[in-house]
Amino acid sequence: QVQLQESGPGLVKPSGTLSLTCAVSGGSISSAHWWGWVRQPPGKGLEWIGQTFHSGSTNYNPSLQSRLIMSLDKSNNQFSLNLSSVTAADTAVYFCARDRIEGYYFDYWGQGILVTVSS
Amino acid sequence: QSALTQPRSVSGSPGQSVTISCTGTSSDVGGYNYVSWYQQHPGKAPKLLIYDVTKRPSGVPDRFSGSKSGNTASLTISGLQPEDEADYYCCSYAGGYTFRVFGGGTKLTVL
Numbered sequence: 001q002v003q004l005q006e007s008g009p010g011l012v013k014p015s016g017t018l019s020l021t022c023a024v025s026g027g028s029i030s031s032a033h034w035w036g037w038v039r040q041p042p043g044k045g046l047e048w049i050g051q052t053f054h055s056g057s058t059n060y061n062p063s064l065q066s067r068l069i070m071s072l073d074k075s076n077n078q079f080s081l082n083l084s085s086v087t088a089a090d091t092a093v094y095f096c097a098r099d100r101i102e103g104y105y106f107d108y109w110g111q112g113i114l115v116t117v118s119s
Numbered sequence: 120q121s122a123l124t125q126p127r128s129v130s131g132s133p134g135q136s137v138t139i140s141c142t143g144t145s146s147d148v149g150g151y152n153y154v155s156w157y158q159q160h161p162g163k164a165p166k167l168l169i170y171d172v173t174k175r176p177s178g179v180p181d182r183f184s185g186s187k188s189g190n191t192a193s194l195t196i197s198g199l200q201p202e203d204e205a206d207y208y209c210c211s212y213a214g215g216y217t218f219r220v221f222g223g224g225t226k227l228t229v230l
Contacts, residue, residue, distance in 0.1 A: 105155035
């Protein structure tokens, strides 16, 4: 059973960088899947952020692309998200998820982490 | 504004059936058979219900079914149970630039 767990600061200052890590257990991030991020502003719907493949290639939401970097840490079986120049609009629960390459769906999710952008 | 359009809310009584629609375009829902549906209870992570338009992961009851016609996908829940009360989201592959789009979500109330 694959399990994912997000970690990182719960509070980030405006104009700062939001950095999150997703630790994967029960499976290897070197397997042939995408590893992705989805966020949910309080009381609102889901938004796809982006994905990274075991090869290191990435795809990003065009609306976030200029501020976004995703990467893999194979030695620690985890992947990460860095979103720069954050504003209050980036306040959300951030979920990491395994993104199946054959069918483009998220089959395993982390529990989510609330990140608030505020001074 | 979400890329895929879902009704804000639907409701039904226990034992009844409800259908939630998800309308996109030929660039997403209509162009690929890669629509998935997720159930989300308050404070919880989304849970995969349907993938590839019609397929159910193991462990998901067959009361949940998916379909697609043109640019609109649908999730049908039959034999409604109180625990089905949740938010439901559709998601579609959208090609090599946008990649993924979600619907705005539908709140299901079991009366």
